[in-house]
Amino acid sequence: MSEGATDLVRQRLIDGLLRRAERLDPAARALVEARIAVLRAAPPLPALPPRSPTLRSPGPLAALRARLDGDEAASAVAPGAASAPAELKTVRRYRRTWTRLGAEQRLVQALAEVPPQAGPLNTPRLLHQALCLMRDTAPEYLQHLATQLEALLWLEQAGGLGSTPRPRGSGASRR
Numbered sequence: 001m002s003e004g005a006t007d008l009v010r011q012r013l014i015d016g017l018l019r020r021a022e023r024l025d026p027a028a029r030a031l032v033e034a035r036i037a038v039l040r041a042a043p044p045l046p047a048l049p050p051r052s053p054t055l056r057s058p059g060p061l062a063a064l065r066a067r068l069d070g071d072e073a074a075s076a077v078a079p080g081a082a083s084a085p086a087e088l089k090t091v092r093r094y095r096r097t098w099t100r101l102g103a104e105q106r107l108v109q110a111l112a113e114v115p116p117q118a119g120p121l122n123t124p125r126l127l128h129q130a131l132c133l134m135r136d137t138a139p140e141y142l143q144h145l146a147t148q149l150e151a152l153l154w155l156e157q158a159g160g161l162g163s164t165p166r167p168r169g170s171g172a173s174r175r
Contacts, residue, residue, distance in 0.1 A: 007044055014039050103146040107131055
């Protein structure tokens with residue numbers, strides 16, 4: 001912002017405060033008028049240097065994401081180089097269809113796990129009801145949620161967090 005622009009912003013602020021002060025009671029008006037006096041007495045702000053239109057290189061998280069997505073070409077791009085071409089509409093449509101079908105398949109699997117005589121507070125039954133409601137009201141969100149849950153499950157399995165060690169003294173391993 002140039003010096004003139006910051007002065008213009010300051011003047012607009014002062015004008016707004018003056019309009020607001022007209023509707024206030026005398027005690028509040030005195031506070032607003034004191035603020036206006038401080039704003040008018042303040043020295044002008046120095047001008048900021050103009051921004052250079054340089055392209056930023058992708059950060060380490062963007063490179064990791066590209067690598068995990070399997071996009072080796074995007075992760076090998078040198079800083080400052082042109083980015084990879086946009087995804088084709090057909091590929092997007094294909095990915096969207098398979099994501100939707102995968103979410104539907106997982107929903108059917110969740111339904112299969114619900115016991116036939118489940119009570120009203122049965123966790124699998126409540127989960128299935130919530131997923132069915134989400135499928136009916138916001139199918140795109142259900143697909144997004146399923147994708148995130150799959151990623152979390154993959155991370156849990158990859159990190160070895162899913163397998164909890166059993167105590168040594170329990171089980172049929174005693175002889």
